[in-house]
Amino acid sequence: xxxxxxxxxxxxxxGAGIARDAAGRGLRVLLVxxxxxASGTSSASTKLIHGGLRYLEHGWLRLVREALVERExxxxxxxxxxRPMRFVLPSEPGLRPAWMLRLGLFVYDHLGGRKxxxxxxxxxxxxxxxxxxxxxxxxxxxxxxxxxADDSRLVVLTALDAAExxxxxxxxxxxxxxxxxxxxxxxSTADAAGRHLETITARVLVNAAGPWVERFDSDRLGxxxxxxxxxxxxxxxxxxxxxxxxxxxxxxxxxxxxVFAIPYESxxxxxxxxxxxxxxxxxxxxxxxxxxxxxxxAASTNxxxxxxxxxxxxxxxxxxxxxxxxxxxxxxxxxxxxxxLDAKPGAAALLSVIGGKITVYRRLAEDALRRLAHHLPxxxxxxxxxxxxxxxxxxxxxxxxxxxxxxxxxxxRARQCALIGRARPALRRQPLRGGGNLPDAGGVGxxxx
Numbered sequence: 040x041x042x043x044x045x046x047x048x049x050x051x052x053x054g055a056g057i058a059r060d061a062a063g064r065g066l067r068v069l070l071v072x073x074x075x076x077a078s079g080t081s082s083a084s085t086k087l088i089h090g091g092l093r094y095l096e097h098g099w100l101r102l103v104r105e106a107l108v109e110r111e112x113x114x115x116x117x118x119x120x121x122r123p124m125r126f127v128l129p130s131e132p133g134l135r136p137a138w139m140l141r142l143g144l145f146v147y148d149h150l151g152g153r154k155x156x157x158x159x160x161x162x163x164x165x166x167x168x169x170x171x172x173x174x175x176x177x178x179x180x181x182x183x184x185x186x187x188a189d190d191s192r193l194v195v196l197t198a199l200d201a202a203e204x205x206x207x208x209x210x211x212x213x214x215x216x217x218x219x220x221x222x223x224x225x226x227s228t229a230d231a232a233g234r235h236l237e238t239i240t241a242r243v244l245v246n247a248a249g250p251w252v253e254r255f256d257s258d259r260l261g262x263x264x265x266x267x268x269x270x271x272x273x274x275x276x277x278x279x280x281x282x283x284x285x286x287x288x289x290x291x292x293x294x295x296x297x298v299f300a301i302p303y304e305s306x307x308x309x310x311x312x313x314x315x316x317x318x319x320x321x322x323x324x325x326x327x328x329x330x331x332x333x334x335x336x337a338a339s340t341n342x343x344x345x346x347x348x349x350x351x352x353x354x355x356x357x358x359x360x361x362x363x364x365x366x367x368x369x370x371x372x373x374x375x376x377x378x379x380l381d382a383k384p385g386a387a388a389l390l391s392v393i394g395g396k397i398t399v400y401r402r403l404a405e406d407a408l409r410r411l412a413h414h415l416p417x418x419x420x421x422x423x424x425x426x427x428x429x430x431x432x433x434x435x436x437x438x439x440x441x442x443x444x445x446x447x448x449x450x451x452r453a454r455q456c457a458l459i460g461r462a463r464p465a466l467r468r469q470p471l472r473g474g475g476n477l478p479d480a481g482g483v484g485x486x487x488x
Contacts, residue, residue: 041223043069043207044415046241048214048226048255050074051081052190052397054247055197056404062204063430064408066415069239070198070206071228073213077194079321080249081397083357085275085299085312088113088121088398089185090151091374092128092289093297095143100150102375106398107151113401114155114186117193117432123156124187124287124301127169129180129341131291137179144183156184172282172342182286187301190397196432197400203433212236217244217259224387243414245407246391250321250358256391266377266393269363270318274326274356275311276334277303281342290341296370298337307352310334314370317358326354362394376403380410388414401429 050072
């Protein structure tokens with residue numbers, strides 16, 4: 040008999056979400072992560088839970104609708120991590136006309152059955168205080184709703200809830216070998232120094248390694264994936280606040296891209312993101328000087344106060360593992376996900392996760408467990424459908440008795456704030472809201488907002 044029903048490689052939002060869903064169904068789950076929880080793409084997002092307004096012009100209606108539905112589900116699940124935010128979208132002369140923006144926002148408001156968030160509205164930017172930080176050329180615009188999220192903490196609490204439900208979470212454990220057998224996988228892990236940690240068996244293996252998903256399939260498993268990964272780099276910069284209110288801005292650029300400017304950590308503005316193909320090591324990705332100049336120029340074009348590279352107190356970058364659908368510009372590549380199931384007769388099943396958005400991670404996890412249903416033992420939870428309900432995530436103040444050794448795990452957000460603090464000493468006096476300590480095996484509480 041295998042040690043586990045499901046072994047998951049990758050401690051980002053998709054791996055943690057699948058672990059939580061599977062553990063809630065009564066399955067024996069192991070998750071291994073080579074670094075820290077949310078140490079890769081899942082802590083390098085634009086921090087949004089959103090439908091993706093710009094995806095409408097690409098015709099991705101199903102993806103947008105799914106994300107809009109999940110937006111409100113997740114707001115109910117984790118109001119301590121996700122909060123509503125209003126976004127100001129100026130009407131840019133010479134780009135998308137006002138009627139197109141109005142139509143897109145109408146569809147955005149109604150496509151996902153919005154119930155909690157307020158609808159879009161038109162704004163007279165020439166007279167509204169929301170237009171004061173902008174260049175004088177803006178006269179009209181719109182305001183609409185989406186949500187801001189603490190992305191890394193969402194991953195951590197999802198993994199903690201999986202542990203609470205019985206999953207075993209191993210951080211600092213690299214999957215170095217995976218041997219496929221007729222009815223199970225034999226998975227070996229090692230620490231950063233290459234020292235062997237343990238060897239386990241599992242009925243099913245899930246590759247949720249994010250930007251490393253294709254490399255893991257080819258290098259560790261000797262397989263050629265049917266779908267190829269297109270690695271797209273997205274970078275962000277943090278600068279002193281460009282405005283004093285709590286709204287965010289969404290700007291159109293002449294090159295077809297969009298850039299957000301979002302209130303961040305009380306005294307700062309988060310600006311991003313870029314979209315460019317990336318061909319290096321995902322673990323070594325960093326914002327390039329060209330990207331920083333691009334984001335500064337995008338902000339300076341729209342705000343009354345110019346932004347220069349010298350104003351940047353911190354930058355970060357992540358690699359999105361998108362489906363290579365042949366789209367020419369990186370920003371046009373699909374944000375949808377593919378679950379590639381390799382279930383040959385006489386061999387244990389493998390599921391590889393490619394693409395996806397943090398907003399739909401819960402739906403992705405449900406889909407993954409549906410695909411694997413015939414390769415996993417039946418459970419009472421699955422029969423009752425208990426695991427698929429959008430159950431709330433733990434509150435940061437809860438004392439969680441972890442069922443796994445999480446001694447080495449640290450929230451990526453705490454690392455982010457520490458990096459900003461080293462670059463900007465004044466930030467050391469700011470509280471690390473949402474940072475806190477993760478529990479070890481003894482159940483130390485998470486210190487919250």
